[in-house]
Amino acid sequence: MRKIGGLDALADLHRKMGGERAEIPDVQEGEEPMNGKRPTNLYVSRDRKARRGKEVTLVEGFDPGEHHDLALSTAKSLKALCGVGGGWKEGVVLLQGDHRQRVVEWLTREGYVVKQKGG
Numbered sequence: 001m002r003k004i005g006g007l008d009a010l011a012d013l014h015r016k017m018g019g020e021r022a023e024i025p026d027v028q029e030g031e032e033p034m035n036g037k038r039p040t041n042l043y044v045s046r047d048r049k050a051r052r053g054k055e056v057t058l059v060e061g062f063d064p065g066e067h068h069d070l071a072l073s074t075a076k077s078l079k080a081l082c083g084v085g086g087g088w089k090e091g092v093v094l095l096q097g098d099h100r101q102r103v104v105e106w107l108t109r110e111g112y113v114v115k116q117k118g119g
Contacts, residue, residue: 039067042107045117046098056086057100059093059107060117067091074107081106 042061048054059078062071075088078095082102086095095103100116107114 038070038112039063040113042112042114043117044100044104044107044114046100054096055098057082057095057098057103059095059103060091062088062091062093064091078103078106 039061042059045058045060047056047058059074062074064071071088071091071093075086075093075095078093078099079086082095082097082099084096084099086093088094104114104116
């Protein structure tokens with residue numbers, strides 16, 4: 001069996017199996033990929049209130065009406081990144097456990113302006 005190396009070989013194999021190459025939209029420098037519909041600031045904090053002592057990481061700053069789809073996709077990505085459960089409710093992304101540092105790093109890498117709340 002031949003060893004496949006590199007992404008080009010994988011792309012060739014994909015084409016041979018009948019797959020098509022995905023078109024990636026061009027994003028100009030300085031242009032927002034979500035057409036400027038991103039929240040200006042996101043706030044990351046840890047909370048234990050009314051949760052029987054269990055910690056959750058909160059990401060606040062999404063407008064429930066305007067950023068619904070963006071908040072859902074962000075929640076899904078963060079849950080997969082941290083390997084935990086969670087969800088989205090009333091403009092707040094909730095993650096089970098204390099994952100503030102990892103969440104801040106990921107959101108910053110994605111281009112969000114992030115501030116931490118609490119100690």
